[in-house]
Amino acid sequence: MKIKKLFLENFRNYEGETFTFSDGLNVLFGKNAQGKTNCAEAVFYLCTGASLRIRHDKQLIKMGEEHAYIRAEAENRYGNVTVEANIFENKRELRVNGSKIAKNADLMGHINSVFFSPGELRLIQDGPDERRRFMNVSISQTSPTYYTALLRYNKILDQRNALLKNPDFSLVLDTLPVWDEQLCRYAATVVKKRAEFIAKLAPYAKEMHAYLTDNAETLEISPDKTYEGDEEEIARRLQKRLAGAYEKDIRLGFTTVGPHRDDLAVYVGGVEAKAYASQGQTRTAALSMKLAEVEIFKELSGEPPVLILDDVMSELDLPRRKKLLRLVRDMQTLLTCTHAERVLYGAECNKIRIEKGKIKE
Ligand SMILES: Nc1ncnc2c1ncn2[C@@H]1O[C@H](COP(=O)(O)OP(=O)(O)O)[C@@H](O)[C@H]1O
Numbered sequence: 001m002k003i004k005k006l007f008l009e010n011f012r013n014y015e016g017e018t019f020t021f022s023d024g025l026n027v028l029f030g031k032n033a034q035g036k037t038n039c040a041e042a043v044f045y046l047c048t049g050a051s052l053r054i055r056h057d058k059q060l061i062k063m064g065e066e067h068a069y070i071r072a073e074a075e076n077r078y079g080n081v082t083v084e085a086n087i088f089e090n091k092r093e094l095r096v097n098g099s100k101i102a103k104n105a106d107l108m109g110h111i112n113s114v115f116f117s118p119g120e121l122r123l124i125q126d127g128p129d130e131r132r133r134f135m136n137v138s139i140s141q142t143s144p145t146y147y148t149a150l151l152r153y154n155k156i157l158d159q160r161n162a163l164l165k166n167p168d169f170s171l172v173l174d175t176l177p178v179w180d181e182q183l184c185r186y187a188a189t190v191v192k193k194r195a196e197f198i199a200k201l202a203p204y205a206k207e208m209h210a211y212l213t214d215n216a217e218t219l220e221i222s223p224d225k226t227y228e229g230d231e232e233e234i235a236r237r238l239q240k241r242l243a244g245a246y247e248k249d250i251r252l253g254f255t256t257v258g259p260h261r262d263d264l265a266v267y268v269g270g271v272e273a274k275a276y277a278s279q280g281q282t283r284t285a286a287l288s289m290k291l292a293e294v295e296i297f298k299e300l301s302g303e304p305p306v307l308i309l310d311d312v313m314s315e316l317d318l319p320r321r322k323k324l325l326r327l328v329r330d331m332q333t334l335l336t337c338t339h340a341e342r343v344l345y346g347a348e349c350n351k352i353r354i355e356k357g358k359i360k361e
């Protein structure tokens with residue numbers, strides 16, 4: 001997949017700019033706080049319908065303006081595709097090839113991207129929230145079924161959590177089984193898709209890690225719980241576990257079991273990375289996982305995604321940087337950095353300098 005042009009109007013600190021990207025490596029460079037990440041964010045938004053940093057679209061609109069408009073003109077293996085977003089304070093409109101999109105799920109897959117920022121380099125050190133987010137964002141882009149199930153799961157979960165706080169115990173105990181039946185149906189889809197994702201991710205990540213460390217270290221990833229069997233069995237088992245935790249859930253006022261609590265276990269050199277690996281090792285492992293994500297996208301959609309590397313080069317050591325540049329040679333990459341010459345080592349690229357929300361020639 002390739003983005004040929006990106007148009008930003010009243011988006012973050014951009015008033016009106018058109019980016020022209022090349023097929024290979026595109027380097028957005030400039031001082032801090034000029035708009036490099038904002039540009040990357042716009043691309044990610046057009047790929048997923050979601051922002052990286054915020055919950056409310058309002059912050060995406062240039063201060064003092066009422067409406068932002070962004071558009072990507074791209075090419076995937078089926079041909080040209082244009083994705084547009086009109087963002088207002090309280091609503092937004094997404095279009096693919098001119099037709100309005102009713103659900104976010106319908107946006108996914110037109111342009112796939114893998115976003116990589118210093119935050120993702122902490123994927124292993126950080127809490128399970130980040131690892132679930134990694135899976136959610138990644139799986140959603142290739143599976144609308146997953147995305148929809150996850151949305152519904154979260155909605156019911158919110159309702160269940162609200163119910164748990166109700167002081168009327170008998171009402172709570174009567175109503176919980178009703179919620180749980182629905183909850184488990186969506187949970188089973190989520191869990192099953194995650195297990196499939198991890199099964200694909202693990203061998204790729206292992207391979208990438210071996211490459212990045214010159215076979216010095218091994219990387220293993222496994223789901224923290226074994227959900228075996230088909231969706232029906234998973235749902236049934238989960239329902240039992242939920243029922244077994246009623247007392248605890250009521251006491252704590254939230255749901256303590258389910259996919260919203262699950263995690264990925266990552267082992268480097270046979271020991272749990274989170275607990276034992278050095279910062280450098282966990283970063284390399286995180287990089288391997290993101291590169292494995294790229295491979296999954298290639299496998300599932302038949303073409304490489306757009307890779308967005310936001311400020312990651314400065315966080316990696318020299319050998320890792322060089323290896324990363326070698327790996328991304330055959331895919332469109334948008335890389336942001338402050339000093340292009342310090343991270344690129346003469347790699348051929350399309351350089352774009354950004355200053356105060358403007359492209360400088
Ligand atoms: N909604 C907005 N309206 C105007 N400016 C914004 C908005 N959101 C962020 N900015 C500005 O964008 C700049 C940060 O841009 P960013 O892309 O994160 O910088 P960098 O080039 O370091 O990646 C800051 O100066 C910030 O004030």
Ligand SMILES: [Mg+2]
Binds near residue numbers: 038
């Ligand atoms: Mg930035």
